[in-house]
Amino acid sequence: MQSKTHLLEDEFSERGKIRGVRYLQSFLLFLCLFAAYLLRVSISVAIVAMTPDKNSTDFLLETHYHIPVFSWTQHTKSLILSAFFWGYLIMNLPAAMIGRRYNNQMLLAMSMTLTVALSLATPMLVVAFNWPILVLIRFLQGLTQAFTMPMIHGISAKWAPPNERGRLVGFVLGGLQFGTVITLVGSGILASTRSGWPSIYYTSGAFGIFWVILWLIFGSESPDTHRLITRSERNYIKSSLTQTVSEKKNLITPWKEIFTSMPVWAVTISHAGHNCGFWLLLSEMPTFISSVLKFDIKSDGFVSALPYLAMWLCQFPVTYFADYMNKKNVTSLTFSRKFWNTLGMSGGALGLMVLGYMGENANAAICMYVFVVAIGCCTNVGFNINHLDLAPNYAGILMGFTNAVAALGGVLAPTVCGFIVHDQTSVDEWRVVFTLGAVILFFSSIFYIVFGSAEVQSWNEPRNENVGVRSFMQMKTDYGSSSKYTSSSSSFGKLS
Template sequence: MSTVIKEMSQQPAPVIPPGGRFGTRHGQALLTFFSVVSAYAMRVNLSVGIVAMTDKSSNPDFPELNWDSSTKGIILGSFFWGYLVTQIPAGQFAGRFGPKYLLGGAVLYCGLLTLLTPLAALKGDWLAVFVLRVLQGLGQGCIYPCVNTHLSKWAPPPERSRLFAFVFSGTQLGTVITLYVAGQLAGGPGGWPSIFYVTGIFSVIWALLWLYVGADSPSEHKSISEEEKNYIQTSLIHSSANSKSMKVPWKKIVTSVPMWALLLTHLAQNWGFWTLLTLMPSYINAVLGFDIKSNGTLSALPYLGNFILTLCFSWVADKINQKEILMLSTARKMWNSIGLWGGAAALVLLATVARSVESAVTLLTLAVALNSGTFMGYLTNHLDLAPNFAGVLMGITNGISNITSILGPMVAGFIVTNEKDESEWRIVFLISATVFFLGNSIFVLFGSTDVQTWNNPESKEQKREGATA
């Protein structure tokens, strides 16, 4: 009972939103949504692109690169070596100086590197592409911590699930659009190089727009109404206006049990998610036997399902929270279980039951679509635990979790020595299902939505006052 009372006492006091119109906060959310769309377009362009780059039959007018399965696995995982490095520093930087310029600069930098990819592949072979993808990873490591820091100042708790899930659903829309369009571009007159030109140009345009109209917080936006600014700032009762000057409580973060539960479920999610995302086009091509254009469409289908379910689930999640149908902790764990245990069940069925193309495509779609529950689960939990350090927490978990973003596809690459051997793919799916199951089990047992005491560390002045009292 005491736990229930404690959690209810931490719920923000009711604040009436300003009308039902499209507000400045929604405009900022829309902009950050497209930053995530852009980021994922640049991440996944190689998943379809590498199929066309190494198989001239998709478009005989463009060169074929002689990369074997092992080399392709190394290239596909190279992005995460850079991505791993900059997460935590980016979270600190965004918290201290604001996310606007770091986010805009990171997307612009990655867009320019994406434009160079065809030249690197043709003139420098696989090693040049490897280096280029590592450099892109370094830039993209700044994006999630910046977005999380931005949302911590712009997303009022009554709308948090919807705004947060909408912004991060850009991962799915970016994936859907890129996987589909990449397949069409690879088979079209521009060939596989056009995949990188289109995604690179889109990212450069977004970055320039963001640098012009983005804002770190409502208080720094030039045209937001006083009514909306007051609504947002009054709602954010656990987010301090002085968070930029707060010292990060590293020791307390490292020894926090809920933080460890959040990190471990993030590790599990990344293993399965990136294994499927990077290798699904190869599975669809080699096992299911679809050409490059059909491959792009089928690869995009699961992520379209994920995008649609994310929007539906987030609306339901906010209604559940507003009406207090479930405790916040129960709701977070329920959504996370749908995402990871549901995804694990679909992968087990794919490995053990599916015997037709139709059933394989259906179960792949279901495994990825149900994964949308994690947006209302562990991904929002950073803001629950410590709104003042949301960017730092995202930097920690998203940075460290990229160990499994690398290991998942790499292990799968070692297992699948013959891409047409279904038995090898079954092992990959069962391993991912097991990791999903274990990761969510830890979150259910040890996760929490209580705002942590270290969210508001004492200032030096407070410590001096306490010492002299």
């Protein structure tokens, strides 16, 4: 009788719950990155519409509809494009540290809300104060969006079981590419309408508001706090993470071990190199396509989006196949991470080198552009997910650290391009830019092969406060790897 009563109580307590809440969380985080990239990437197309050539149809269209246009130099445009990353660089690690102490769900909602407010205010402020205010707005948006990736990694560490990590987190990261696709296509279309370039900022801001509402209703920091999750799913997730994720909120961060860990630096160098190549293409290719390949802004948006559509579609079979190999123990996890990372980065480096020698051959250049970006999806199961392998307890901190360093790539790519490319129609000047990007990608790939690892590091285990403080104050120069770390015996990790 008593057992029957318990069964009835369990059935009653499970009413109103939904199954697969971890998939719902992944979808919401996917939409978060989608919204973030709508807000972040739209400037790449908007700036072309804001500064059209006086002989172009875009200039005639915008002046006909009395939409303000600006005469900014390439150096000024590069400054605007890089301003975001200065804020991003400064705030990434502090954002991750704040995330260790406060609710990640609310921090994510607040950061998105502030980014949206700045986007909605952009058209009015730029018309009133010209390019200096746009530099400031982009800098502030960099500060607010710095919370996004650390919070997402911190939340994912609590929601994604290890045997589903590649698919769940890979799907979340696909929001970057899907957001880029929709932004590049949609921004080109919006800029060609009667509303012109201001509508780009209003539309991306509106979707950001929509996401915040969804997140506050259905999102949660962990399975413990989600009101709709079933007991069985909660127990499944928690039991799979028992050995690697601590229940404690205010863990002492092992700074010494993080800063002296070569596996962490392998992720960091790869992250920075990938960002440099990714943002070089994302921020500068619309200009290259418009100036060298002679596409108009509407076609420019479609062409610029093709590679990211290919990247988004390719990441589904890649993440599934990577998880399948790991589940079947076809290779060690370390080998798997290095294999996919090398394919994504070295393949991209080769493609960039070839792209630089294609001149004004538009069809060949676009095909190679698609290849370079699409193959980059392999890094989603390489360095991009490696933070959760090394230290699930500090995944947000690790993402904050590597993302801060990687933000230099976003700063340097448009800035260096601005110094190299004085004549936007010069194929030779663009070739130098693409070759430099290829060298950076290749070096980053080799560094990850030599020093990367997917073993849980010994310092992932929580320690008491005194040990944590002493560890930070007595920072020395050892290499901070796990007792299990064996990359010295084999750069690629052994097959098993």
